[in-house]
């Protein structure tokens with residue numbers, strides 16, 4: 001019986017060392033220490049032995065049981081305090097910082113223009129970035145071999161457009177979407193077309209191969225130069241403040257007649273002259289004009305009945321002015337330190 005007690009003790013301690021959770025602990029308690037456990041059986045057995053032996057074995061059994069109980073409590077304790085520790089939240093610790101995304105500065109300016117033009121009843125149009133040579137140039141009054149093609153060197157794709165067998169180009173401007181929208185919706189039509197454009201540029205702080213424009217088109221009966229001027233004035237005041245003035249100077253663009261450059265009072269020096277406006281007091285912002293009759297025709301609109309105006313903003317340039325950015329290449333750099341500032 002003595003060895004039996006020793007064996008129980010040994011076995012108990014071995015199993016106690018392997019305990020991982022409360023469940024296992026409870027099972028062990030049931031098996032060894034409960035009223036129906038192995039120790040109780042030993043105690044029952046004591047009544048069949050001699051008085052002397054009963055005394056000796058009884059004492060031994062009690063000491064061993066006491067020792068087992070203490071060890072058991074120790075393990076129970078450490079399990080409890082471990083559970084407490086892992087539940088504990090220190091509310092005074094500094095929180096984990098959740099990084100916010102940022103809207104790209106070009107998108108900010110685009111959103112501003114979209115808000116303005118939709119409030120004036122313009123729809124927002126879209127067109128392909130990989131464009132047919134016909135839409136990008138020919139339909140806009142720049143036929144093959146026309147010298148105006150030199151103004152916009154681009155990337156040609158080797159394969160041809162499946163539908164019309166024209167060459168494919170990465171569009172150099174958003175202007176081809178003017179034709180696509182006129183063909184789709186006819187006149188009257190009021191739309192702006194924001195989008196990405198591409199040119200074969202030797203890149204530097206002011207030139208980039210990939211950039212953004214917002215095109216505008218308005219076609220209807222009796223659309224005239226006064227409409228164009230007032231529209232561009234509204235845009236200028238919205239972008240650069242209520243005191244902004246507009247001046248329009250002639251400039252050749254093949255798809256408009258007359259064509260011109262819209263310039264706004266430099267908002268940095270209020271027209272006094274500074275480095276940014278090259279001491280002229282004016283910022284060249286927008287190409288514009290009245291749509292050439294050939295371009296209306298290419299869009300399926302009869303120039304005898306309808307006329308139209310068109311304009312094109314360079315979004316990168318607008319964002320550079322607005323946020324005082326000095327290198328156009330930052331826009332496509334993916335530089336987080338740059339983007340986080342907006």
Ligand code: DAH
Pocket residue numbers: 172173174175215216253255256259286287288289310311312313
């Ligand atoms: N597409 C021209 C460019 O990229 C900008 C432009 C000028 C657009 C005059 C127009 C316009 O619609 O009327 O340089």
